[in-house]
Structure formats: structure tokens, C-alpha cells
Amino acid sequence: MNGLKAKFRRKERELLLYSTLFQLTGIIILYLSGELQGTATVIWAFVITSGAALGYFLVSHYWQSNGYKADVYLLPIISILTATGLVFLLRLHPLYAVKQFFWLLVALAVLVLITTLLRNYYLMSDYKYIYSLLGIVLLLLPIFFGKEQGGSRSWLDFSLFQVQTSEFVKILLVLFLASYLAENKRMLSMGSNMLFGVPIPGVKEWGPMAAMWVVALILLVFQRDLGTALIYFCTFLCMLYMATARIFYVMFGLIIFLLGALTSYHIFHHVRERVDIWLNPWPYFETSGYQVIQSLFAIGSGGILGSGLGAGRPELIPAVHTDFIFAAVCEEMGLLGGLGLIILFILFVYRGFKTALKSEDDFSVLLAAGLTSLMGLQVFIIISGVIKLLPLTGVTLPYVSYGGSSLVANFILLGLLLNVSHRGGID
Amino acid sequence: MKSNVRKIGYFLLALLTILLLYLSYIKLEKGPSLAAHPKNQRIVEQVNKTSRGSIFDRNGIVLAESRQANGQWIRYYPWKDEFCHLIGYTSKKYGSAGLEAAYADWLLGLTDEGKFINFFRKALGKEPAGQDLHLTLDAGIQHLAYELLAKTGRPGAAVVIDPSSGAILAAVSQPSFDPNNLENEWKALINNHSSPLLNRAFQGAYPPGSVMKLVTAAGALSAGYMGNEIYQCPGYIIIDGYKLTDIKPHGNINLTDAIALSCNTVFAELGLNMGKHHFVQTAQKFAFNKNLGLPLEHRPSTISKDETISRLELAQAAIGQGELLVSPLHMALVASAVANDGVMMQPYLVQEIKGPGEKSIFRHKPKALQRAATAEISQFIRQAMISSVERGTGVNARIKGITVAGKTGTAENEHGLPHAWFVGFAPAQKPRVAVAVIVENGGSGGAAAAPIAKQLILEALR
Numbered sequence: 049m050n051g052l053k054a055k056f057r058r059k060e061r062e063l064l065l066y067s068t069l070f071q072l073t074g075i076i077i078l079y080l081s082g083e084l085q086g087t088a089t090v091i092w093a094f095v096i097t098s099g100a101a102l103g104y105f106l107v108s109h110y111w112q113s114n115g116y117k118a119d120v121y122l123l124p125i126i127s128i129l130t131a132t133g134l135v136f137l138l139r140l141h142p143l144y145a146v147k148q149f150f151w152l153l154v155a156l157a158v159l160v161l162i163t164t165l166l167r168n169y170y171l172m173s174d175y176k177y178i179y180s181l182l183g184i185v186l187l188l189l190p191i192f193f194g195k196e197q198g199g200s201r202s203w204l205d206f207s208l209f210q211v212q213t214s215e216f217v218k219i220l221l222v223l224f225l226a227s228y229l230a231e232n233k234r235m236l237s238m239g240s241n242m243l244f245g246v247p248i249p250g251v252k253e254w255g256p257m258a259a260m261w262v263v264a265l266i267l268l269v270f271q272r273d274l275g276t277a278l279i280y281f282c283t284f285l286c287m288l289y290m291a292t293a294r295i296f297y298v299m300f301g302l303i304i305f306l307l308g309a310l311t312s313y314h315i316f317h318h319v320r321e322r323v324d325i326w327l328n329p330w331p332y333f334e335t336s337g338y339q340v341i342q343s344l345f346a347i348g349s350g351g352i353l354g355s356g357l358g359a360g361r362p363e364l365i366p367a368v369h370t371d372f373i374f375a376a377v378c379e380e381m382g383l384l385g386g387l388g389l390i391i392l393f394i395l396f397v398y399r400g401f402k403t404a405l406k407s408e409d410d411f412s413v414l415l416a417a418g419l420t421s422l423m424g425l426q427v428f429i430i431i432s433g434v435i436k437l438l439p440l441t442g443v444t445l446p447y448v449s450y451g452g453s454s455l456v457a458n459f460i461l462l463g464l465l466l467n468v469s470h471r472g473g474i475d
Numbered sequence: 476m477k478s479n480v481r482k483i484g485y486f487l488l489a490l491l492t493i494l495l496l497y498l499s500y501i502k503l504e505k506g507p508s509l510a511a512h513p514k515n516q517r518i519v520e521q522v523n524k525t526s527r528g529s530i531f532d533r534n535g536i537v538l539a540e541s542r543q544a545n546g547q548w549i550r551y552y553p554w555k556d557e558f559c560h561l562i563g564y565t566s567k568k569y570g571s572a573g574l575e576a577a578y579a580d581w582l583l584g585l586t587d588e589g590k591f592i593n594f595f596r597k598a599l600g601k602e603p604a605g606q607d608l609h610l611t612l613d614a615g616i617q618h619l620a621y622e623l624l625a626k627t628g629r630p631g632a633a634v635v636i637d638p639s640s641g642a643i644l645a646a647v648s649q650p651s652f653d654p655n656n657l658e659n660e661w662k663a664l665i666n667n668h669s670s671p672l673l674n675r676a677f678q679g680a681y682p683p684g685s686v687m688k689l690v691t692a693a694g695a696l697s698a699g700y701m702g703n704e705i706y707q708c709p710g711y712i713i714i715d716g717y718k719l720t721d722i723k724p725h726g727n728i729n730l731t732d733a734i735a736l737s738c739n740t741v742f743a744e745l746g747l748n749m750g751k752h753h754f755v756q757t758a759q760k761f762a763f764n765k766n767l768g769l770p771l772e773h774r775p776s777t778i779s780k781d782e783t784i785s786r787l788e789l790a791q792a793a794i795g796q797g798e799l800l801v802s803p804l805h806m807a808l809v810a811s812a813v814a815n816d817g818v819m820m821q822p823y824l825v826q827e828i829k830g831p832g833e834k835s836i837f838r839h840k841p842k843a844l845q846r847a848a849t850a851e852i853s854q855f856i857r858q859a860m861i862s863s864v865e866r867g868t869g870v871n872a873r874i875k876g877i878t879v880a881g882k883t884g885t886a887e888n889e890h891g892l893p894h895a896w897f898v899g900f901a902p903a904q905k906p907r908v909a910v911a912v913i914v915e916n917g918g919s920g921g922a923a924a925a926p927i928a929k930q931l932i933l934e935a936l937r
Contacts, residue, residue, distance in 0.1 A: 290476065290479045290483050291479075347506070348509025348515075361517050378502070383498065383502040394492070404480050417480045421487060424491060427491065427494075428494060435497060
């Protein structure tokens with residue numbers, strides 16, 4: 049039995065070896081092309097690479113030692129994503145790379161905690177009202193005590209570091225919805241009244257929907273965080289549909305979403321601006337369209353194979369280390385690098401839904417599918433903004449972009465997903 | 476519930492797949508134009524850093540080069556205004572034109588090959604460099620053509636081509652401008668009524684006059700005429716009540732003499748007899764209404780395809796007046812086609828592109844544009860053109876010891892004296908050079924254009 053377990057997690061470490069090699073190659077290229085300026089940076093580059101690798105391997109060993117049976121593919125996928133992020137941060141802004149490295153260590157520690165303490169995560173379905181309360185408090189805090197950054201007011205300042213609370217609230221949101229929907233799905237699935245043969249739910253049923261809409265609106269109006277509002281609302285619709293299979297909710301949700309979108313387009317200057325830039329950024333080249341045009345320039349200049357690490361000019365894009373890191377990857381690693389990154393997220397979403405489908409109880413299914421949907425939606429929303437498929441809404445690219453809150457929150461998400469897959473058993 | 480979960484799973488995977496497709500679209504479809512966008516800082520930096528490639532004539536004489544001054548690259552054109560319409564210019568303020576624009580990617584090392592070379596140069600610590608253009612032009616012929624045209628004091632153009640390959644040996648347009656001084660003179664240049672920025676050799680639109688008779692003759696011969704028929708020329712022809720006058724009554728005359736003496740009556744009649752359809756078809760075989768495949772801007776010669784034109788208009792077109800406009804380049808190609816046994820070669824200017832260290836990256840391979848006429852018909856017209864120079868309207872192009880074939884044109888127009896045309900080639904039986912010369916409002920082709928053509932032929936065969 050012990051031998052089988054050892055074999056099982058060995059796969060994970062084999063794959064982690066590839067991501068270590070990947071990161072090592074990256075920094076060697078940076079070193080040879082003279083992009084790592086100063087001895088300190090070179091030393092940090094090797095410390096970061098070996099430190100990250102060591103961290104991942106220790107986590108994998110730890111899991112093996114206490115019989116953790118979760119999916120073996122998720123951690124290697126994430127490790128390539130964080131490796132890409134660290135290599136590009138070293139190239140763009142070495143100080144941020146060092147900070148991000150420490151956040152990664154924190155995130156790995158949090159991952160160990162979650163996969164140890166919350167292995168019986170299904171007990172968590174009992175505390176749904178705590179999640180909602182905590183979530184709302186966390187959302188409101190920055191509005192009163194927060195600090196504005198990059199046009200949105202979603203940061204809490206702790207002088208040593210800042211926390212973007214909405215990154216953590218998104219997990220509370222999924223936890224709340226998973227427990228609420230698992231409990232009430234039967235009631236929600238059956239309409240009480242009929243209108244033209246279509247079952248129409250009563251007030252009790254669309255109440256949560258309205259509440260959710262209000263939460264999204266708070267984000268939009270007070271924090272001016274368009275992207276996060278969009279992610280919350282879409283995740284909500286996905287989970288509602290999965291729990292109830294009622295297209296009515298989706299239609300109704302989309303209609304109030306469109307109403308909200310239209311209204312905010314007319315009321316809020318910053319929303320209108322985003323849409324106008326999306327339709328045609330060129331008239332705003334000198335002003336608000338600058339960022340997305342620079343992003344397109346970077347992507348276009350990269351070609352199929354890319355300019356090579358350190359050989360492009362992605363630093364011309366404002367905020368390239370956070371929201372626009374995907375454009376930097378597209379410039380220096382080319383079309384193939386960009387496609388590779390998206391494919392990694394596709395694999396993540398695939399493993400996530402596989403986990404959901406293998407789970408037995410409703411809460412587990414909804415939790416795994418909800419967390420995975422959240423991840424997929426966030427990736428879709430930020431990348432489509434960067435490549436101008438949709439209007440830009442600044443959110444981070446999970447695991448890759450610079451940002452401690454985002455990294456730690458996404459590792460919590462990973463931990464919860466792994467816990468569900470642990471319960472579901474070995475593939 | 477699991478089936479709903481599966482549906483949402485597929486939905487999300489589909490969303491992410493859309494990203495794969497759209498990213499590929501952006502990269503592959505829009506990428507090149509975004510990469511080369513003038514506002515793309517990468518291009519601006521590359522251009523400022525790169526020593527733009529030089530441009531040479533066929534013998535390695537410098538026509539354009541980059542020199543460093545005050546830490547900046549300055550473009551220098553040693554021949555001043557003699558090559559301006561072909562080489563063009565490059566200016567931060569007014570953009571670029573000519574070969575400087577058409578081959579900017581090569582000159583700046585922005586093609587795939589150029590990027591590859593510059594990648595290695597960077598690794599070796601060298602500055603990025605562009606590629607050099609080696610042209611087909613001959614600075615000696617170009618210089619002579621420039622001087623001869625300047626001496627007329629009138630706008631005009633001259634084109635010299637190697638008929639067997641299509642290589643352009645010289646192409647001059649008057650008036651001209653000095654690209655070294657472009658930014659200072661820009662306002663004066665664009666306000667000048669004689670349009671010095673216009674490349675008349677490639678973009679001019681002139682009535683061809685009697686030069687068109689070469690095409691009309693090819694049309695008649697391919698329509699079944701044997702060439703030995705005898706026509707009557709009373710000095711005029713009446714078509715639908717209009718009298719089209721000739722230079723003089725030519726009496727009994729055959730096709731060869733009609734070409735040599737440029738008899739309007741005969742060609743008006745031939746045009747009417749072969750009909751609009753066959754006439755236009757022949758003209759299209761001679762590359763009317765056709766892009767000549769040159770990377771520089773040029774105006775395809777135009778002929779109306781309207782089937783309803785009157786008999787008078789058809790007769791006028793047959794002698795090169797009315798609804799048709801041609802460029803000097805195209806007329807040089809018409810002469811080249813006759814010289815090259817009926818095959819018209821695609822004209823070209825860039826013989827070779829070389830990277831730093833004289834490494835050849837691109838070399839032009841001559842290719843036929845299309846067949847204009849059969850070898851037999853070309854031979855017949857060649858003989859008539861020889862007669863024209865020996866004893867006809869083109870005697871001023873006669874050269875001792877070299878058989879020259881030619882055709883004059885005297886094109887009526889609304890702006891005063893007729894435009895003087897001459898097209899020809901030499902040596903007639905084994906042609907190495909074909910020319911077209913036009914002097915705007917220069918009067919008779921035989922008097923104003925033929926002597927210039929003669930000098931150019933002499934220089935080219937020297």
C-alpha cells in the first residue's frame with residue numbers, strides 16, 4: 049500500500065522537474081542576454097528558482113507522507129504558471145520578482161495549511177452565513193479605509209503590504225454559493241408559479257439573485273472594479289445553472305446584467321471609456337487607449353516564436369507586470385508561448401471539472417465546479433481584454449501576474465479544489 | 476446535476492478555446508501590420524538605431540547611403556535630383572517614397588532574413604544594419620538621359636530597358652527634385668504646377684500618338700492581313716462624315732511603309748476593319764489595362780473597353796489619339812516586346828539584395844509578363860521599324876554602324892504643341908537595349924525625341 053502511494057505522487061514530482069527546468073532555462077537565457085543587471089539580481093534569480101522548486105517539491109513530499117490522494121496534475125500546472133510569472137518579473141522588474149517569491153512561499157505555506165486542516169472541507173458547508181457576512185465586510189472595508197490604485201478602490205493598506213480583499217471574497221462567494229445551493233437546489237429548481245407554461249420562481253427564490261446583483265454593483269460603483277464585478281456575477285450564474293439546470297435563471301441573470309451594463313455605460317464615465325477604447329482605441333492613442341495599443345504592438349511584434357526572453361520591449365506597456373503580463377509573454381515567447389499559457393489554463397479547467405464530476409455529494413460538486421469556473425472566467429476576462437477581444441477590465445492573470453493577494457487567494461482556491469479531489473479518490 | 480456541470484465545463488473550455496483562436500488570428504493576421512506600425516516604439520527605435528542599407532547602381536556606384544552626423548543617421552543622395560523619382564526619399568516629416576518606401580523593410584533589416592541577421596549582430600555586440608539594394612540602373616545612361624531631357628527645357632521622360640530581361644537601365648522624369656533638400660523645399664514642390672514629385676516615366680498618362688501603330692499593326696497581322704496588301708492614301712479619310720487628315724497624301728502604300736512613314740489613313744482603316752473587339756484584345760496582349768508588377772508606383776496604361784464607341788473614335792484610337800493613355804515605361808515595354816520576338820518581360824529595378832558582408836539574400840530572376848505577339852509578327856514590325864529609322868520619320872535616330880529600329884509619335888493634346896515620342900531598340904537583329912522618350916509639347920517626335928533616343932542607345936551600347 050505504501051509503495052503504491054509513493055508511486056502515485058512520484059508522477060507529480062516528475063512533472064515538477066519539468067517546470068523547474070523550464071524556470072532554470074528562463075533565467076539562464078536572461079543571464080546570458082545580460083538582462084539580469086547586478087550581481088544581487090543574478091543571485092536572487094538563482095535563489096528564487098531553487099527556492100520555488102524546493103518549495104513545490106517539499107509540498108509534494110509532505111502530501112505523500114500523509115497519504116494525500118489529490119489530483120497530481122494541478123500542482124505541476126500551477127508551478128509552470130508561477131515559474132513563467134517569476135521569470136518575466138525578473139526580466140521586467142527584479143524587485144517585484146523578489147516580493148513575488150516571498151508571496152509564493154506564503155502561498156505554499158497556506159496551501160499546506162489548507163490541505164492539512166481543511167481536508168474535511170465538507171464540514172464547511174455549515175457556515176454559509178459566516179461567509180456571506182465576512183465577504184460583505186471585506187468588500188466594504190476598502191471602500192471606507194481603502195486606498196485607490198490603478199483607478200479602483202479595492203486595496204487595504206497595511207503599510208508593510210497591501211491586501212486586495214476582493215481576491216479573497218471571490219472564494220468566500222463560491223463557498224457560500226456552494227453551500228447555499230446544495231441545500232436549496234430542490235426548492236430553486238421547482239417553480240411555484242407558472243407564466244405561459246414557464247415556471248416562475250417566487251420572491252424567496254430570486255432573492256439571492258438580487259442580493260448577488262447588489263454585491264456586483266457595490267464592486268462596480270464603489271470600488272470601480274469592473275473586472276471583479278464581472279467575474280463574481282458570471283461565476284454566480286454558472287453555479288446557479290449547475291445547481292438548478294434552469295435556463296430561466298440564466299436568461300433573467302443576463303437580462304439584469306445587460307440592464308446594469310447599459311445603465312453603467314450611460315452613468316459611469318470609466319465604463320463608457322473602456323467600451324469606446326475597445327471599439328476603436330486609435331483615437332485615444334495618446335491617452336486612455338495607450339495601454340491596450342501598446343499591448344497589441346507587443347503581441348504583434350512577437351510573431352510566432354517571439355523575440356526571445358529579454359529581447360522584446362514589453363516594458364513599454366503600462367502595468368505590464370500585473371494585468372498585462374500575458375502581452376509580455378506573447379511578445380517574448382511568441383504565439384507559441386501565448387497558446388501554451390492558455391493551454392495550461394485549459395488543462396487546469398479540465399482537471400477541475402473532472403474533480404467535480406467524480407465527487408459524490410452536491411456540495412463537493414458545486415464547490416469544485418464553482419472554483420474552477422471562477423478560474424476559467426477570470427482567465428478568459430483578463431486575456432480577452434489584453435488581446436482586445438472584449439473591453440479591458442483590469443484583473444490579474446491567476447498565478448502569473450504580480451500581486452500577493454491574488455497569488456495567495458488563488459492558492460487557497462487550489463487547496464480547496466485539491467481537497468475535493470482528495471475526497472473523490474485517486475484517478 | 477452532473478450533466479449541468481458537464482455543460483458548464485464544456486462552455487468554459489469553449490471560451491478558452493476562443494482565446495486560442497483569437498490570439499492566433501491577432502498574431503498571424505494583424506501581427507505584421509502591428510509590428511510595422513509607425514507608432515510602434517520598437518520600429519521607431521529600430522529605425523533610429525539602424526544604418527539603413529545603401530542603394531547601388533549595376534556597377535556598384537552609390538546612389539543613396541546613410542552617414543552618421545551628430546549621433547544620428549542622415550540619408551545622403553550623391554546624385555542629387557538625377558535618380559529622385561526612382562530612389563525616392565525618406566523623411567520623418569513627410570514619410571517616404573520610391574524604393575526607399577517600397578523596400579523599407581529590407582533597407583531597415585525588418586524582414587525575417589534581416590531580423591535573423593540582426594539577431595546575430597546583436598549577439599556579437601554590433602549595431603543593427605539593413606540590407607543593400609543593387610539596382611539594374613546604369614548611372615551613366617541615367618545621367619545622360621537626365622542631361623538630354625534637361626536640355627530640352629520641357630517636362631518629359633525617358634526609359635531605357637534591356638528587352639531580353641526587363642531590367643530597367645534608366646528611367647528619368649523631368650522636372651525633378653533634390654531629395655537631400657526635401658524638407659526645406661517641400662512647400663515649393665507641392666505647389667509647383669509642373670509636379671516635380673510626379674514620376675512621369677512610370678506614372679505619366681499621355682496619348683501615345685503614332686507609337687500606337689505598332690500595336691495596331693500587330694492587331695492587323697494577327698487578324699489575317701499578310702502585310703503585302705497595297706492601300707490607297709489620298710491624304711485623308713472620311714469616317715461617318717468626319718475628315719481625319721494625314722500628314723500628306725502617301726498614294727499607293729504597303730503596311731511596312733505605312734509604319735515607316737507613319738500614315739494615319741492606313742491605320743485608321745486597319746483599326747476599323749479589325750473592329751473594336753480585336754483591337755482592344757491586341758492592346759491587352761501588349762499589357763494595356765494591366766499592372767506591370769513593379770513594386771514602385773506606376774500607372775497601368777488604359778484603353779476603354781467600351782464596345783459602343785463610334786467608328787470615328789475607333790479610328791482615332793488606332794492611330795494613338797482619343798480614349799487611351801499610356802506611360803513612357805509601358806511604351807518602352809511595347810518596343811521591348813517587339814525586340815524580344817513578341818515576349819514582353821516583366822520590368823524590374825532591383826537586381827539583388829545583399830546583407831552586411833556582401834551576402835546575397837535575394838536575386839531577381841527575369842520572367843515573362845506575357846506574350847504580346849508571335850515571333851513572325853514581331854519580325855515583320857521590326858523590319859518596318861528599321862525602315863522607319865533608315866528612310867522614314869525616324870531618321871534622326873540613325874546611327875552609323877548600328878541598325879536601329881524605331882517608331883516616332885507626335886501626339887496631339889489640349890496643352891499646345893504635340894508631345895514628341897520616340898520608341899525603339901538596337902541593334903535591330905540582336906537587341907540589347909530598348910528606349911522610350913517623350914518630350915511634353917516638344918513638337919514632332921522625329922525632330923525632338925529621336926535624337927535623344929539615339930544618344931541613349933549609343934551610350935547603352937558603348
